[in-house]
Amino acid sequence: MTDNAPKNSLTLLGLGDMGTALARTWLAAGHRLTVWNRTAAKAGALAAEGAVVAASPAEAVAANGLVVICLLDDATVGSALDGVVLTGKDLVNLTTGTPAEGRARAAWAEERGARFVDGGIMATPTMIGVPGAGGYVFYSGSRALFDTHRATLEVPAGARFVGEDPGHAALHDVALLSAMYGMFAGISHAYALIEGEDIAPKDLAPLLSEWLGAMGFFVGNAAERLTSRDFTTGVVSNLAMQTAASGTLLRTAEQQGVSAELISPYLDLMRRRLTADPAAHGGEDTAGAITLLKR
Known part of the structure; x- marks a missing residue:
């Protein structure tokens, strides 16, 4: 920590829905919190709850050694912190971004004398809270930043460290969200x-939930096959059969x-x-189709 601030003090930049939820959780837990938001009116309610409202990002950053950022996007982060002294600060960026943005922002922070951790909120x-x-x-x-502030970071939600590559938090975030969509x-x-x-629909709902749960085995199965590159051992429902059966899905939809x-994009990928090689791939598990996605 810097600035002789108590260990449980921090700064939060950004008071959108997520930022406000984070702020209220830290305040409720007794943390001393300084906040800044581009639209100052959003900070009013938090001031009544005990937050210190800073007039500028520079004032907010100067108040504490730990600075959490939860803004609209990476460009907004750069704009808000342009010209702000970051030497000796610990920056935790919870702004949604890409892996490349996380890596670039980490290098940017290091050039300015700050430690940096990127985050992906699941x-x-x-x-929150x-x-x-x-x-x-x-x-x-x-890792040093994360270990230092882990107790504070775990107040709003669980904390999972996924490596020292600054892009890996965003990559995990987007991978899980992509599967969700x-x-x-x-x-x-x-x-x-x-x-x-x-x-x-309410009658189909429990059947859908049950079926999707039963098919959850594919997550681990695909991971094992992608690791071993063995797409044929122990296959129960092979690619040739599933591709042939997919016509029924398309005709029913029509x-x-x-x-x-x-659903067409995935069926097209299997096809x-x-x-590409019916003899080689016909007996495979459908996980083999994943290899076609990498450009």
Whole structure:
């Protein structure tokens, strides 16, 4: 820590929905918090709860050794901290960004004499500060910074350090979110298929949940196959069979008057893997299709 501030004091830049949730959690836990937001009015309620409101990013950063950033995007981070003295500061960037932005921002911070950790928040604002809600934050970058402030960082949500490469927090974040949206796409397609039929969405819901849970084995199975590069041992439902069966999915969508745009890309990927070499790939698990995605 710097500036002779107490160990449980920190600065927070950014009071959007997530930043406000973080701030309230630290204040409720008894931390001394200095806040700054471009729209000053958003800080009013937090001032009533005990936060010190800074008039500028420079004033906010100067107040504490630990500075948490939760702004709109990476460009906003650069703009807010332009010209601010960062020497000796510990910067924890919880702004959503890409792995490349995390690495570049880490180098930028180091050039200015600061330690840096990037973060990826796996939670909604309503999950922050709620024990058992399941929210947590990925962190990557300076291990020393993370270890120093871990207790403070764990107040709003669980903390998971995923390596000293500053880009790995964002990479983990985006990987999990990408899987989530892929799942959402399949669920959306399933509900669209029953629209107009005598099947209530609430009746399909438990069946969907049960089936998706049963198919969760694919996560670990794919990881093992991508590690070993063995896509054929122990295959139960091979690529040739699944590709042939996919026609039924597409015909059903057409007959139900439903666009297949949410599932076609994956089915096309399986077909590409198979047609590249039917003899070599026909007996594979579908995880082999993942290898086609890397450009």
